Ligand SMILES: Nc1nc2c(ncn2[C@@H]2O[C@H](COP(=O)(O)OP(=O)(O)OP(=O)(O)O)[C@@H](O)[C@H]2O)c(=O)[nH]1
C-alpha cells in the first residue's frame with residue numbers, strides 16, 4: 041500500500057521479491073544496491089542466517105527521482121524462500137504494492153517454482169489481495185546455467201496471464217534493472233487509477 | 236480505521252499537528268528520539284536527535300519487529316502485543332501501537348525512565364489517534380470528491396521512463 045505524503049511531497053511504494061529458496065532474490069537486491077548511486081539509496085539491511093540465507097527479509101530503500109514534483113521512493117523487500125519460513129513470508133507481504141516473482145530456471149527447480157507461486161497466491165489471499173489484480177512481473181533467473189528449462193516452458197507454466205516477463209542473470213545483473221523498471225511502471229500506473 | 240489496502244495519505248495540516256504532538260512528547264518524556272512508522276515500515280515523522288540515525292532502516296526494522304511479535308501473539312491466542320520494550324546498556328526503545336495501524340517509537344536513556352515514558356506515551360497516543368482518525372476521514376473525502384486532482388492522475392510512460400535514466 042503506497043504512502044502519499046503531501047507534507048514532504050513524497051510517494052512511497054513497497055515491492056516484494058518472491059520465489060523459491062536460492063532462486064536469486066537477495067542477489068537481485070545486492071546488484072541494485074551495488075549499481076545505484078550513493079545519494080539514491082539507503083542502507084541495505086539483510087536479516088540472514090550464518091550461511092547467507094534470508095531469515096526474515098532484505099530491505100533496500102531507493103529514491104528514484106521526481107514525478108510531478110513528488111519524490112518517488114521504492115522500498116524493496118525480499119522474502120525468505122525456504123519453505124519452512126512461511127510465517128515470515130506472510131508478514132513481508134503486508135501492504136505490498138507490487139510483486140516480482142523470481143523463478144529459478146534450472147530444471148530441477150521446476151516444481152519448487154510452482155510450489156512457491158502457489159504459496160504466493162495463498163499468502164496474498166490471506167491478506168485480502170488478489171495476485172491477478174496486483175502489479176506483478178516474473179523474472180526467469182539463472183539463464184547462464186546449462187541445465188535450464190526453456191523460457192517458453194517456464195512461461196506456459198508460471199505465466200498464464202502473460203504479465204511482463206524477463207530473462208535474468210542476477211549474478212551478473214542481466215535483466216535486474218529491467219525487472220525493477222517493469223514492476224515500478226506497473227505500480228506507478230496503478231497509482232494513476234487511484235490504487 | 237483504514238482498510239488494509241487503502242493508501243496512507245498525509246497532508247500538511249495533519250503532519251504539523253503530528254509533529255507538534257511528537258515534540259511535546261519528546262520534551263515531556265525526557266526522551267532522545269521519537270518517530271512514527273506505518274505498520275508497513277514507512278517512516279511518517281521523526282523528531283529529536285535524528286541527525287546520526289538511519290531513520291529509514293529503523294522504520295523498516297521496527298515494522299518487522301511489530302509484525303513478528305504480532306505473529307507470535309496470534310500463535311498463543313493474543314490479538315497483538317501493543318507495547319514492546321527493549322532495554323540496552325545506554326539506550327532503551329519503547330514501541331507501541333496507535334489506533335491499530337501506526338507505530339510509535341520512543342528512544343530514551345537514563346535521563347528518563349520506563350515509568351515516565353509509559354505514562355506520557357499513553358496520553359500522547361490518544362491525541363495522535365485523533366489526528367489519524369481525522370486523516371482517514373479527510374482521505375476518504377478527498378478520494379470521493381476529486382479523483383482527477385490526484386497528482387498521479389496524469390503521469391505518462393515518459394515520466395516513468397525518466398526515473399530510470
Ligand atoms: N549461476 C547463477 N547463480 C545465481 C544467479 N543468481 C543468484 N545466483 C546464486 O544463487 C545463490 C542463491 O542466491 P540468493 O540471492 O541468496 O537466493 P535467495 O533467493 O535470496 O535465497 P533465500 O534467501 O534462501 O530465499 C547464490 O550463490 C547466488 O550467487 C544467476 O543468475 N546465475
Ligand SMILES: [Mg+2]
Nearest residue numbers: 065066093094
Ligand atoms: Mg535471500
